[in-house]
Amino acid sequence: MKRIVVTLVGIGALAGVIGTTAPVSGQSDSQAAPIYGIKLPQGYRDWRLISVKQLTGKQLTGAGGELKQLRAELGNDLAIKAFREGTLPFPDGAIIAALHWNEESSDFDNQALAAGFPKLGLQSSFAGSAVNVQFMVKDSNKYAASGGWGFADFTNGKPGNEALHEKCFPCHVPAKDKDYVFTRYAPTP
Amino acid sequence: MKRIVVTLVGIGALAGVIGTTAPVSGQSDSQAAPIYGIKLPQGYRDWRLISVKQLTGKQLTGAGGELKQLRAELGNDLAIKAFREGTLPFPDGAIIAALHWNEESSDFDNQALAAGFPKLGLQSSFAGSAVNVQFMVKDSNKYAASGGWGFADFTNGKPGNEALHEKCFPCHVPAKDKDYVFTRYAPTP
Numbered sequence: 001m002k003r004i005v006v007t008l009v010g011i012g013a014l015a016g017v018i019g020t021t022a023p024v025s026g027q028s029d030s031q032a033a034p035i036y037g038i039k040l041p042q043g044y045r046d047w048r049l050i051s052v053k054q055l056t057g058k059q060l061t062g063a064g065g066e067l068k069q070l071r072a073e074l075g076n077d078l079a080i081k082a083f084r085e086g087t088l089p090f091p092d093g094a095i096i097a098a099l100h101w102n103e104e105s106s107d108f109d110n111q112a113l114a115a116g117f118p119k120l121g122l123q124s125s126f127a128g129s130a131v132n133v134q135f136m137v138k139d140s141n142k143y144a145a146s147g148g149w150g151f152a153d154f155t156n157g158k159p160g161n162e163a164l165h166e167k168c169f170p171c172h173v174p175a176k177d178k179d180y181v182f183t184r185y186a187p188t189p
Numbered sequence: 190m191k192r193i194v195v196t197l198v199g200i201g202a203l204a205g206v207i208g209t210t211a212p213v214s215g216q217s218d219s220q221a222a223p224i225y226g227i228k229l230p231q232g233y234r235d236w237r238l239i240s241v242k243q244l245t246g247k248q249l250t251g252a253g254g255e256l257k258q259l260r261a262e263l264g265n266d267l268a269i270k271a272f273r274e275g276t277l278p279f280p281d282g283a284i285i286a287a288l289h290w291n292e293e294s295s296d297f298d299n300q301a302l303a304a305g306f307p308k309l310g311l312q313s314s315f316a317g318s319a320v321n322v323q324f325m326v327k328d329s330n331k332y333a334a335s336g337g338w339g340f341a342d343f344t345n346g347k348p349g350n351e352a353l354h355e356k357c358f359p360c361h362v363p364a365k366d367k368d369y370v371f372t373r374y375a376p377t378p
Contacts, residue, residue: 045237045238045377046237048234048235048237049234049238049261049263051315051316052241052259052260052261052290052315052316053259053313053314053315053316054243054259054292054313054314054315055311055312055313056311056312057302057306057309057310057311057312058308058309058310058311059309060306060309060311067309067311070241070242070243070259071241072238072241072261072375074238099375099377099378100378101241101375101376101378103243108363109371111363112360112361112363112364112371113246113360115360115363116356116359116360117246117249117360119247120246120247120248120249120256121246121247122244122245122246122247122249122256123244123245123246124242124243124244125242125243126240126241126242126243126372126373126375127240127241127242127375127376129376130375130376130377130378131378132378133377133378154378155378167305170305171301171302171304171305171306172301174297174300174301174304175301182298182301183315184315186261186288186290186315186316186319187290187318187319188234188288188319188322189288189289189290189319189320189321189322189343189344
């Protein structure tokens with residue numbers, strides 16, 4: 001399978017990001033997600049917001065313990081445009097990023113809420129330590145065998161193993177009618 | 190008190206936003222937040238992500254019922270730069286937006302999680318219907334009486350009343366050491 005590099009150029013202080021996807025060779029496998037050959041896109045932390053999520057349950061690693069995460073779904077320009085216009089399937093070049101953090105809380109924050117809004121029992125939590133980041137990269141030719149999407153998962157900048165990446169596409173099959181994307185674009189408050 | 194208009198120009202498909210703050214007169218009060226005279230900034234939905242939060246408790250309105258919100262904190266370019274560089278106090282012109290949604294869940298999403306990760310009891314929730322959006326606008330001269338920050342709260346594009354806006358600054362006083370800002374910049378996963 002050919003490998004790809006996703007090159008994203010951040011423009012100074014602007015949030016604008018120009019993305020290109022081009023097949024290359026001779027790159028080290030160790031930086032690319034297995035199966036799909038996707039490298040960590042530069043600048044994704046500055047992409048625009050699609051939506052926000054919470055995930056709770058047991059740890060995905062099977063190591064035990066409770067999982068409680070806050071998550072942000074960000075999109076490159078092609079993805080944001082498609083979400084807003086309701087375009088399905090997503091166009092080639094669209095990339096969706098899912099940033100995952102451990103959900104943490106602060107006594108300091110909650111005491112301030114209690115002082116400001118007594119009797120309401122408000123509790124706040126926020127995105128604490130980083131967990132991982134996942135990507136869906138649309139390329140209808142290259143990834144024809146997985147609904148036109150390539151999948152990638154990185155922890156501390158390093159891709160997960162092949163067994164992990166084999167789980168991505170089957171999990172997204174139930175959302176086939178939405179081009180395999182579960183995420184909804186959050187309305188503007 | 191002088192009123193201000195926060196003008197933000199989105200540049201085509203780019204996420205870049207250029208903001209200017211200029212005093213004007215002759216505008217209708219009905220569109221500006223009381224006390225601080227802040228109008229709804231255009232383009233804030235495209236600002237870059239600072240962090241993600243959850244808020245739970247009873248309804249803030251006092252109307253009863255449980256509150257469960259997912260929230261995103263976004264910043265204009267000056268705010269993002271200050272967060273990343275740890276600049277305190279924030280520079281004049283920095284604006285922080287807090288977008289609040291009702292937290293909702295979907296059986297469809299949770300069934301897909303259950304199929305993909307049996308035995309982990311995963312539950313997902315997401316930003317559902319819009320609740321309101323709040324802003325902190327830094328202008329150390331104009332808002333000297335409130336720590337250099339102006340506050341604004343909008344629901345469906347309309348500012349809240351004066352009583353609501355009187356609560357903003359006192360609630361932020363405990364965070365004086367962080368220039369009255371509770372939000373922490375989420376690390377890059």
